[in-house]
Amino acid sequence: EIVMTQSPATLSVSPGERATLSCRASQNIGINLAWYQHKVGQAPRLLIYDTSSRATGIPGRFSGSGSGTEFTLTIDSLQSEDFAIYFCQQNNKWPPLTFGGGTKVEIK
Amino acid sequence: QVLLVQSGAEVKKPGASVKLSCKASGYTFTHYSMHWVRQAPGQRLEWMGWINCNTGDTKYSQNFQGRVTLTRDTSSSTAYMELSSLISEDTAVYFCARPVNYADYLDFWGQGTLVTVSS
Numbered sequence: 001e002i003v004m005t006q007s008p009a010t011l012s013v014s015p016g017e018r019a020t021l022s023c024r025a026s027q028n029i030g031i032n033l034a035w036y037q038h039k040v041g042q043a044p045r046l047l048i049y050d051t052s053s054r055a056t057g058i059p060g061r062f063s064g065s066g067s068g069t070e071f072t073l074t075i076d077s078l079q080s081e082d083f084a085i086y087f088c089q090q091n092n093k094w095p096p097l098t099f100g101g102g103t104k105v106e107i108k
Numbered sequence: 109q110v111l112l113v114q115s116g117a118e119v120k121k122p123g124a125s126v127k128l129s130c131k132a133s134g135y136t137f138t139h140y141s142m143h144w145v146r147q148a149p150g151q152r153l154e155w156m157g158w159i160n161c162n163t164g165d166t167k168y169s170q171n172f173q174g175r176v177t178l179t180r181d182t183s184s185s186t187a188y189m190e191l192s193s194l195i196s197e198d199t200a201v202y203f204c205a206r207p208v209n210y211a212d213y214l215d216f217w218g219q220g221t222l223v224t225v226s227s
Contacts, residue, residue: 034213043203043217044153055215087153091212096169097143099153 002026002090006100012108019075021103023088028068032092035064035073038085038102047086048073075105083107110134112204112218119224125192128221130204137185138162140206143214144178144189148200156202158212159187194225 003026013019023033031051036044046055048064051071061076075082088100115129130142144156157168159178166178177190187204202221205214 032211036214043219044205044214045217046208046213046215049208049211049213049215089153089213094212095155095158095167096171097145097155097212099145099155101152 004100010104014108021073023071025069029090029092034089110216114218114221117222127190130187132185142187146200146202
């Protein structure tokens with residue numbers, strides 16, 4: 001099973017600043033990685049797939065990069081609605097699909 | 109628009125079974141598969157299984173040791189997840205999620221169903 005590890009667990013950022021989130025895979029997954037945003041009481045929302053492609057309707061301030069085992073989600077100029085939990089997911093080798101533990105982006 | 113509407117919250121005793129539903133609308137049900145994922149309190153998302161909504165083929169997580177059964181009813185565009193021999197650690201929010209049409213990224217999710225296992 002591929003283990004996904006995210007860091008940091010919590011990121012404190014001021015509105016308007018940039019947030020940089022990391023996700024590491026326990027083995028090479030190519031670019032088969034997605035990022036999701038999750039708010040309490042809501043369903044997760046797909047942000048980025050194939051490491052760097054934005055899903056439909058996702059603003060340009062969200063961008064993804066990386067390959068192999070190291071991946072990054074960058075959120076430029078954080079808006080109030082961006083404060084949430086973000087998690088990564090690999091689909092390179094499944095079953096099982098595996099998810100990271102999440103990074104909580106909170107207001108500084 | 110694509111909607112996945114899940115059944116309501118359940119409270120079960122240890123050892124019981126629970127069967128959750130996920131009714132799909134806004135797309136052709138048999139053209140996509142469905143995944144089931146759960147999140148226990150304070151834990152990461154955990155993948156449970158996958159069903160091909162056309163053929164009924166399934167794949168399951170070994171972590172559940174045969175306790176999960178996925179089915180679907182094409183006439184009502186509804187997917188089902190049954191979890192048996194419930195234990196307190198099965199207390200979680202359960203989601204159905206539809207993947208995109210070319211890869212297993214989950215672009216539409218149900219609202220989630222809380223299952224509480226308590227004696």
